[in-house]
Amino acid sequence: MEDSKPTIPFATMRPHHALCALFFEGKGYSQVFVDNMTAFMADPSQMLQITTGCDALCQACPNNVNGQCKDEAKVSLFDQRTLKLTGTLLQADQPIPLYALCQGVFDAILQQGLLAEVCGKCEWAPLCQGKWQQGDFNPQLLQSDPTGD
Numbered sequence: 070m071e072d073s074k075p076t077i078p079f080a081t082m083r084p085h086h087a088l089c090a091l092f093f094e095g096k097g098y099s100q101v102f103v104d105n106m107t108a109f110m111a112d113p114s115q116m117l118q119i120t121t122g123c124d125a126l127c128q129a130c131p132n133n134v135n136g137q138c139k140d141e142a143k144v145s146l147f148d149q150r151t152l153k154l155t156g157t158l159l160q161a162d163q164p165i166p167l168y169a170l171c172q173g174v175f176d177a178i179l180q181q182g183l184l185a186e187v188c189g190k191c192e193w194a195p196l197c198q199g200k201w202q203q204g205d206f207n208p209q210l211l212q213s214d215p216t217g218d
């Protein structure tokens with residue numbers, strides 16, 4: 070009998086994009102990017118496959134050039150830091166729901182005051198850091214909504 074693994078049908082996601090999702094407020098690199106991100110975030114239960122290359126959000130980004138981010142060196146560092154800080158939570162071969170991924174970065178990065186350490190050099194960092202200071206994020210993406218909504 071042939072031992073063939075089925076192709077994983079899940080969308081892909083770079084680890085650091087969980088942080089982007091938690092602070093997303095309808096702004097982005099282009100309208101197509103914003104629309105894609107909005108649609109993507111509408112289903113927090115969707116299963117995701119972790120990748121450190123271009124993902125489902127990059128697909129609609131103008132910085133994606135032939136499947137490679139123009140800022141790959143920078144965003145790759147964001148991914149590596151996210152992976153390191155979340156311990157064993159994120160594995161390329163273990164699909165995870167969007168809400169669990171976001172909860173993981175919430176607990177290991179945001180709650181620990183490490184947002185600037187992970188992605189402080191991002192052009193969006195002032196927006197995200199300002200929102201975090203005000204407790205303004207997307208709680209519907211978490212496993213348990215800390216606002217109780």
Ligand code: SF4
Pocket residue numbers: 123124126127130131132133137138139140144
């Ligand atoms: S900037 Fe780079 S990592 Fe971020 S969404 Fe665009 S292509 Fe992806």
